[in-house]
Amino acid sequence: MAPLGVGIIGLSADGWSWGVTAHLPSLKDSSKYRITGVCNTSVESSQKSIDAHGLSNTAKAYGSVADMAASSDVDLVVCCVRVDRHYEAMKPAIEARKDCFVEWPLASNLEQATELLELAERKGVKTMIGLQSQMSPVISRIKELLEKDNAIGRVVSSSISQAGMIGGQEATQSMEYLNSAEIGGNLLVIPFGHLYDAVSYTLGELQDVSATLSVQFPDIKIKSDDGSQVVKTIRRTAADHITMSGILANGAHSTAVVSGGKPFMDGPAVLWRIEGDKGVIEIRGEETFALSMSLNIKIRMQLFETDETKDIEFTEDRPGPPGNVARLYEAFADGSYYPDWKWAVKRHAWVDAIYKSNDTGKRVSYV
Known part of the structure; x- marks a missing residue:
């Protein structure tokens, strides 16, 4: 079978970017894909990226998504730009009936995400969303312990503590937009959204949500990307502290x-505890995005009957950011399970329910 042609929106020529860090290695190392198009803000910028990453033998430079999507060499359009550009960027790709892979979040809000899903369904487009924690070997191992082995019996509770990395008292210029609730990418949607999606995939959805959001640091210093100077101070509108509770479908x-901001020194950025009537599983991640980026994670299990505590082994053959993303691409090419835009809209509905619960002081259902 011929490799699928991929057109990437937002592949930078230099500096850190998710497209370069996670998507590029996944695609270049796969025999099932080849990069045939790059679309940045201009043809010149796209060509610069092609040259920088050694893609000149296969990829063509484009200045618009419509032009790239019109190419017969492009089968799958991949969107790696910031969230407030997803909605407009993906419309031409869907209209051209190209399959689509969009990084989470799908769009800036539930309404936009729903519209993109409905358009894709009308056009018969296959879709994938970058909620790659579902592909994590950690999640696979936990699901095996819970579902196959019944290792801790009936699940009675799930509790999470997360330090979100973003949402502290300062930010860099390139990350400034993450402090705006209106843009749609922030502490709730991105760090917590990725983490709780893994929880929901593992344990099921909440029957309803009760949530409290607050802004504890409203005035944020924006530093140059090299951190050498403060260039301005902005007013934060996105929550920097979140609490959420509810009852899962299984009770x-x-x-x-x-x-x-940062976790306690030498402490985990993510601590997830799943308690059953026979024992407890504890997942510790050193970094905020440990699950979604295949970073440093430790799993332990304690059984109540014996008080035995043991480390749980799991297989991670592709550690680091490309790991779970590569598994998404492999699943898409093989026709096995991967999260699509229906799943993305459900996760957007969860975000919307959290906002509504905070605004009304009531429990809100989203499924």
């Missing part, structure tokens, strides 16, 4: 506490 209690 288990679910709670989460999320704060912006």
